Structure formats: structure tokens, C-alpha cells
Amino acid sequence: AQRVTQPEKLLSVFKGAPVELKCNYSYSGSPELFWYVQYSRQRLQLLLRHISRESIKGFTADLNKGETSFHLKKPFAQEEDSAMYYCALLASGGSYIPTFGRGTSLIVHP
Amino acid sequence: SQTIHQWPATLVQPVGSPLSLECTVEGTSNPNLYWYRQAAGRGLQLLFYSVGIGQISSEVPQNLSASRPQDRQFILSSKKLLLSDSGFYLCASGTDGYEQYFGPGTRLTVT
Numbered sequence: 001a002q003r004v005t006q007p008e009k010l011l012s013v014f015k016g017a018p019v020e021l022k023c024n025y026s027y028s029g030s031p032e033l034f035w036y037v038q039y040s041r042q043r044l045q046l047l048l049r050h051i052s053r054e055s056i057k058g059f060t061a062d063l064n065k066g067e068t069s070f071h072l073k074k075p076f077a078q079e080e081d082s083a084m085y086y087c088a089l090l091a092s093g094g095s096y097i098p099t100f101g102r103g104t105s106l107i108v109h110p
Numbered sequence: 111s112q113t114i115h116q117w118p119a120t121l122v123q124p125v126g127s128p129l130s131l132e133c134t135v136e137g138t139s140n141p142n143l144y145w146y147r148q149a150a151g152r153g154l155q156l157l158f159y160s161v162g163i164g165q166i167s168s169e170v171p172q173n174l175s176a177s178r179p180q181d182r183q184f185i186l187s188s189k190k191l192l193l194s195d196s197g198f199y200l201c202a203s204g205t206d207g208y209e210q211y212f213g214p215g216t217r218l219t220v221t
Contacts, residue, residue: 009151034209043114044148044200044212086153096142096161096206102153 002027004089006101013077014109021072021104023061023087032090033070034098035061039083047072047085057081077108112137114213116201122219129174129188131216133201136182143184144202144210145176154200160184196220 003026013019025031035047048056050063050070061072070087087101113136123129135141145157156169158176166176173192177185184201196219204210 032207036210043214046209046211049209090207093207096204097156097159098204098210100154102151 002031002089002091002099004087004099004101006085006087006104008104009102010105010107012107012109015079016076019074019077019081019106019108021085021087021106023070023072023101025068025070025087025089027068027089027091029092030065031092032095033061033063034088034090035059035070035072036086036088036100037083038086039080044086077106079108079110082106082108112141112203112211114201114203114211116199116213116216118216119214120217120219122221123191124221125193126190129186129191129195129218131186131199131201131218133184133186133213134182135184135203135211138182138203138205140181141203141205143178144204145184145186146200146202148198148200148215157199158186191220193220 005024007022033050036044037047038044048054059072059074061070063070084103084105086103088098090098115134143160146154148154158168160166160178163178174188199216201213202210
């Protein structure tokens with residue numbers, strides 16, 4: 001069975017500081033990995049997925065199969081990045097049941 | 111892209127009363143549909159999912175049930191609410207191997 005671990009419930013940084021939200025997974029195959037974000041009073045939405053290799057709102061995430069990690073990074077945090085972030089995994093082969101981490105609340109102070 | 115509608119947005123119900131939360135999807139056909147409960151610090155708990163009309167799978171045995179009467183309609187129900195059913199319920203839509211789209215959620219308070 002797959003598992004997604006986000007070790008930090010809360011991450012607090014100051015504006016302009018680098019931020020890294022950790023995500024580790026347990027899965028024997030090749031996973032599809034996602035980061036979802038939920039801003040205050042908004043619906044949960046996709047931020048990025050590893051296969052697209054995009055930078056969204058300055059965030060990037062690299063899949064490290066050796067360390068089974070998919071950490072979300074941004075070099076300079078902004079106040080508007082304050083939100084709840086969830087890492088999620090889909091098993092390979094067209095799975096449709098995602099496994100979500102417990103989420104990390106990011107607070108960016110002015 | 112897909113748009114997920116949920117209603118009501120908030121609901122306060124007494125213990126023992128019935129429940130019906132509705133979710134509809136626009137912008138796609140034959141989606142996989144999901145009901146989650148979101149709790150602070152506990153992430154998203156998958157309650158039910160459906161891969162087609164009338165096909166419901168339950169992930170967590172509990173006081174709730176789900177139905178899918180139409181391709182893009184998903185309903186979460188209960189015959190008799192418990193205090194422990196209070197929470198924030200999310201409906202989501204997805205396609206095999208791809209990301210999910212979420213509704214705005216329903217805040218249920220059982221008193």
C-alpha cells in the first residue's frame with residue numbers, strides 16, 4: 001500500500017525567505033505525484049504535478065526516487081503563499097484513488 | 111476544465127436527522143467522483159468513490175452512504191446524523207491517472 005508523509009503540520013517563514021515543504025512517499029512502483037493548495041476561503045486546487053515539470057507561482061518540486069521524496073520549494077516566499085498544502089500520490093497504471101498527505105500549513109509573515 | 115458544484119455551503123442539523131449533500135460536475139463526462147472529509151491536521155479522508163452511475167465503493171464503514179443517480183451527480187446521505195458526522199465535506203472529480211478537481215465544500219455541524 002502507498003503512503004504519503006508530510007512531516008510538518010505547520011511551517012512559518014518570513015517574506016523573502018526560502019521555503020521547502022517536505023513530502024515523502026512509500027510506493028514500490030513509479031508514482032504520479034501532485035501538490036495541491038488551498039488558500040483561505042478558496043477550494044482545494046492543483047498547484048503542480050511532477051510529470052509536467054513546471055514552475056507554478058514560483059514553486060517547483062522535483063521527484064527524487066532515491067529518497068522517495070517530492071519536496072515543494074520556492075526561493076523567496078510571499079505573503080500570498082500562505083495556505084494549506086497537500087502532497088498526493090497516484091499509483092502507476094492509471095490509478096484513480098489518490099493517497100493524500102495530512103497537509104502542511106504555510107504561514108508567511110510580512 | 112471541470113467545475114464542481116456543491117450545496118449547501120453550510121448546514122446545521124440536529125442529531126438523528128437525515129442528510130443529503132449534493133455534488134454536480136460540469137465540463138466532463140463519465141468522471142470518477144469522490145467524497146472526502148477534510149479535518150485540520152488529518153488531511154483528506156476518502157469516504158466514497160464512484161467510477162460510474164450506480165457504482166459506489168466505500169472506503170470507511172460509517173453512518174454515511176453515497177449514490178450516483180446520474181453521470182455527473184454524486185450525493186452523500188445519512189438516515190440519522192451523529193455528532194461525529196460534523197465536518198467539512200469535499201466532492202471531487204477526476205480521471206484515471208490525472209489530477210482531481212474539488213468543489214467548494216460543505217461545512218456540516220451536527221448539534
